[in-house]
Amino acid sequence: MTQDLIARALTGDEVAARKIHHLHYPAALRLAYMLLQNLQDAEDATQDAFVYAFEHLDRYDPERAAFSTWLKIIVTSRCRDLQRRRRTGWLSLQELTEAGLEPEDKTPGHQPAVALELVGVQQVVWEALKQVPPKSRQALILRYFGGLSYSQMAQALDCPVNTAKSRVVYGHRALARLLEREACIELGYQGCHTGDAP
Amino acid sequence: MNKHVNDGQLLAYVEDDLSTMRRERIESHLRACPACRVRLERLVRTAADLTTTLRDVGEQIPLTPARSWDAVARRLKRERPKSPVPPFRPLLRHVAVLSILILVVAGLAGLIHTLAVTSPTVTRATPTPAPTSPVDSSPAPGPLPRPYPGRVAAPVSLLILGIDGESAASNETDALMLLYLDARTERAFALSIPRDLYVDVPGHAQVRAGSIYGLGQQSESTSGLALAQEAISATLDFPVQHVALIHFGSFVTLIDAIGGVDVAVPHPIEDPSFPDDDGGCDPLRIPAGTQHFDGALALRYARTRVTPAPGFDRAFRQQQLVLAVHERVTRPDLLPELIADAPGLWSIIADGIETDLSLSDAIDVALLVSSITADDIRTASLGQCCTVQQITPAGRRVLLPQPGEIKALMNELLEEGR
Numbered sequence: 001m002t003q004d005l006i007a008r009a010l011t012g013d014e015v016a017a018r019k020i021h022h023l024h025y026p027a028a029l030r031l032a033y034m035l036l037q038n039l040q041d042a043e044d045a046t047q048d049a050f051v052y053a054f055e056h057l058d059r060y061d062p063e064r065a066a067f068s069t070w071l072k073i074i075v076t077s078r079c080r081d082l083q084r085r086r087r088t089g090w091l092s093l094q095e096l097t098e099a100g101l102e103p104e105d106k107t108p109g110h111q112p113a114v115a116l117e118l119v120g121v122q123q124v125v126w127e128a129l130k131q132v133p134p135k136s137r138q139a140l141i142l143r144y145f146g147g148l149s150y151s152q153m154a155q156a157l158d159c160p161v162n163t164a165k166s167r168v169v170y171g172h173r174a175l176a177r178l179l180e181r182e183a184c185i186e187l188g189y190q191g192c193h194t195g196d197a198p
Numbered sequence: 199m200n201k202h203v204n205d206g207q208l209l210a211y212v213e214d215d216l217s218t219m220r221r222e223r224i225e226s227h228l229r230a231c232p233a234c235r236v237r238l239e240r241l242v243r244t245a246a247d248l249t250t251t252l253r254d255v256g257e258q259i260p261l262t263p264a265r266s267w268d269a270v271a272r273r274l275k276r277e278r279p280k281s282p283v284p285p286f287r288p289l290l291r292h293v294a295v296l297s298i299l300i301l302v303v304a305g306l307a308g309l310i311h312t313l314a315v316t317s318p319t320v321t322r323a324t325p326t327p328a329p330t331s332p333v334d335s336s337p338a339p340g341p342l343p344r345p346y347p348g349r350v351a352a353p354v355s356l357l358i359l360g361i362d363g364e365s366a367a368s369n370e371t372d373a374l375m376l377l378y379l380d381a382r383t384e385r386a387f388a389l390s391i392p393r394d395l396y397v398d399v400p401g402h403a404q405v406r407a408g409s410i411y412g413l414g415q416q417s418e419s420t421s422g423l424a425l426a427q428e429a430i431s432a433t434l435d436f437p438v439q440h441v442a443l444i445h446f447g448s449f450v451t452l453i454d455a456i457g458g459v460d461v462a463v464p465h466p467i468e469d470p471s472f473p474d475d476d477g478g479c480d481p482l483r484i485p486a487g488t489q490h491f492d493g494a495l496a497l498r499y500a501r502t503r504v505t506p507a508p509g510f511d512r513a514f515r516q517q518q519l520v521l522a523v524h525e526r527v528t529r530p531d532l533l534p535e536l537i538a539d540a541p542g543l544w545s546i547i548a549d550g551i552e553t554d555l556s557l558s559d560a561i562d563v564a565l566l567v568s569s570i571t572a573d574d575i576r577t578a579s580l581g582q583c584c585t586v587q588q589i590t591p592a593g594r595r596v597l598l599p600q601p602g603e604i605k606a607l608m609n610e611l612l613e614e615g616r
Contacts, residue, residue: 014271017271018271021263021270026261030255030259034252039259043266046266047266047270047273117258118254121247121251122247126251141252144248145253165209169209172205172209172244173205175248
């Protein structure tokens with residue numbers, strides 16, 4: 001169905017373009033929110049992504065990926081642009097090899113974050129995820145929420161495929177450590193060891 | 199199989215992304231190893247928890263599709279180009295920028311790495327500079343004729359900080375170099391700044407030059423790059439316009455990304471005690487003749503401390519590698535291949551460099567670098583001529599800068615550059 005709409009949008013049909021937008025806006029905004037953790041920024045990045053997508057609609061190749069996937073890659077890229085602009089406009093370097101050691105994103109927490117109602121495991125997982133280093137966190141979100149393949153992730157994150165894979169691995173490792181610590185605190189178990197897995 | 203399954207293999211196992219042989223090997227290990235089974239269960243559980251958590255979070259995000267569409271539609275009307283842009287133009291531009299940036303990164307990373315290990319004052323085309331009496335010359339020349347239409351006319355000074363994989367965690371820069379490029383004369387100098395140079399840092403006590411970047415990164419009010427720029431400008435009494443941090447590791451990754459390099463090895467290399475990652479030895483043997491190196495071997499070639507023949511030392515070998523990369527990325531027959539790899543190369547560059555240069559500044563510098571031949575780059579080091587050794591109370595050997603000598607050297611370099 002999107003394919004018909006795309007064909008129409010390419011001829012300048014605004015109604016078709018709006019339909020495409022409405023169809024894909026929820027997934028795009030949700031992904032942007034997870035990546036940026038700020039609703040206003042997420043809305044801005046989503047708008048940027050749609051503007052880009054419509055302006056480059058002729059480049060979308062249905063043979064290669066679903067439109068929703070193509071859009072997710074664009075959304076991720078816009079989110080990264082936005083973060084880069086927020087970080088004094090400098091190209092980021094650092095976390096080449098030590099994705100696990102990378103410092104916390106220094107961007108001040110731009111309001112507003114959505115007041116979420118989460119309980120139990122989900123509350124714990126979401127809080128822990130926020131503490132995972134940014135690049136690994138992004139990778140986990142693209143993998144487990146975006147459902148992107150590693151090569152699509154590599155495209156979205158502008159990194160080699162193996163880097164995308166290792167960011168997911170690092171992300172899992174960081175998350176496991178955080179969750180284990182959380183479990184220890186909850187149990188009040190003093191001698192709890194939160195060391196590495198074998 | 200006694201070896202534990204590593205995290206990457208475990209994830210690949212869960213995601214069914216393994217060859218049958220590997221899969222079977224892992225399965226047999228898992229049967230025998232309760233610890234790895236626990237890790238496997240934990241991985242599967244975390245992945246499942248993550249999926250449901252993210253889905254639930256997603257569903258709670260408030261949506262405003264109509265308002266969002268209005269904004270998008272407004273921008274589309276405003277931003278839509280009047281005539282369609284030929285689709286190949288952006289790609290060509292991208293490729294041009296990319297190849298230029300590869301040159302810059304390769305050139306700069308290699309240059310600084312070379313200088314980092316050559317302690318004495320080095321010159322290529324000109325005799326060794328000796329401190330002379332100060333010559334009156336202003337380091338900030340006025341407007342100059344434009345050799346490249348629309349390109350840089352004024353001289354550019356760029357402070358380059360090199361950081362190695364091992365020291366990246368501590369943000370300790372292994373090498374510092376001031377690069378000065380003058381388009382008018384097509385001459386340049388590269389001044390190596392010892393990392394032990396003891397400099398005054400605004401807002402701090404004296405620190406080693408190699409530690410300035412890390413200090414700035416810890417500070418709330420400034421950044422590593424900005425602080426290094428400020429402190430080195432003051433120490434040299436010379437305006438530093440731009441600053442860039444380059445990860446040596448990216449140079450090696452780059453070599454892999456361009457498919458390796460060909461290097462003419464003049465003498466066989468035998469280094470039985472080349473260190474491996476675990477504190478042991480991993481003997482290095484490279485026969486003489488033209489060799490094809492991948493990134494890892496290139497790094498070993500550059501790092502081995504053996505000197506099989508006079509002049510065939512680390513600095514020489516590192517220079518060879520830089521030239522080999524330069525040759526490789528400028529070979530017309532390989533360009534299509536490089537273009538196909540553009541996204542990967544791009545990310546290596548972006549990940550390996552941090553700079554205050556805008557893209558257009560970087561292109562300007564790239565054009566300058568590529569227009570100046572190695573013979574025209576005067577190289578010098580602050581180490582011997584302009585510093586005095588001292589031991590700090592903490593027992594650390596540092597080099598105290600001597601402002602008079604530094605001034606004389608800077609003047610001499612600027613004179614030479616004209």
